[in-house]
Each structure stands twice: as C-alpha cells, then as structure tokens.
Amino acid sequence: MIKTFTVLLAYQCLGELIAYAGNLPIPGAVIGMILLLASLSLRPGLASAIESDALALLRFLPLLFxxxxxxxxxxxxxxxxxxxxxxxxxxxxxxxxxxxxxxxxxxxxxxxxxxxxxxxxxTTPFASPLHADGNTAPAAANIEKVDTP
Structure with a gap:
C-alpha cells in the first residue's frame, strides 16, 4: 500500500511541479494524472504492481465527497x-x-x-450476477446472447 501511495503521490507532485514551473493554467493534479496514464500505458508492469492497492484506495473515495x-x-x-x-x-x-x-x-x-x-x-457470453433462483453467488450463471428478429 505504501508503494502505491508513493507512486500516486509522486505523479501528483510531478504534475504540480510542471504546472508551477510552466505557469500553466491546468491544475497540477490533472497533469499528474495524465503522466500516470501515459506511464501505465507504456509500462504495463507498473499497472499490475499498483492495481490491487489502488483498488483498495478506491473504497475510500466516498470520503472525498x-x-x-x-x-x-x-x-x-x-x-x-x-x-x-x-x-x-x-x-x-x-x-x-x-x-x-x-x-x-x-x-x-x-x-x-x-x-x-x-x-x-x-466473444464471451454475457454473465448474470444472479443464479436462476435469484440469489447472488460468486460464480455467475452464463446467459447466451440471443439475436432477435
């Protein structure tokens, strides 16, 4: 978790630095997110390294509201x-x-x-989060896509 938080904070600080040094009207956090997106696109290993911790951080997103x-x-x-x-x-x-x-x-x-x-x-069939009896289950029941005339 500390590694992921450090990566996210580093990109935000880098974005803030670029915005401040370049006297840009774009917020530094936006620039940092663009840089993070570029890094994640160019280095897929980075995405897999921070994915699970980033998803855990998303649980606290409602606190920002x-x-x-x-x-x-x-x-x-x-x-x-x-x-x-x-x-x-x-x-x-x-x-x-x-x-x-x-x-x-x-x-x-x-x-x-x-x-x-x-x-x-x-190419894969659609999946329903409900079983036929209406109860939720970890394994979703597969539903085939049917074309109607």
Missing part, C-alpha cells in the same frame, strides 16, 4: 437562493458532457474501426 456536502449544508441559504441557476448549469453541463463523450467515442471508433468492432461484438 464529505467536504462538498458540508459546504452545501453550511451555505444552504445561498444554495436555496441560487437554486435555479445551479440546477440549470448542472443539467446543461451534464447534457454537454454526454454529447461530447458520445462524439469522442464515435470519433475514436471511426479512427480505429478494427478495435471498435472487437469491442462491439463480445
């Missing part, structure tokens, strides 16, 4: 006063995010059609 929730409660009057602009901006930004994500996905599928075809047609 606590300060935002406390801030909303602390400024409840202000939020109530500006509720309409906040709601409109959330809905519009969510819709724009969905549209941009779809367009980027279509662009990538057009750029790499062979990869898109392999992702679109899975």
């Amino acid at each position: 606590v300060p935002a929730g406390v801030g909303i409660m602390a400024f409840a009057g202000r939020v109530a006063h500006d509720l309409l602009p906040i709601a409109v901006s959330v809905v519009v930004c969510t819709a724009l995010t969905i549209v941009v994500t779809a367009l980027v996905g279509q662009g990538l599928c057009a750029l790499w059609p062979a990869r898109a075809a392999s992702l679109a047609a899975p």
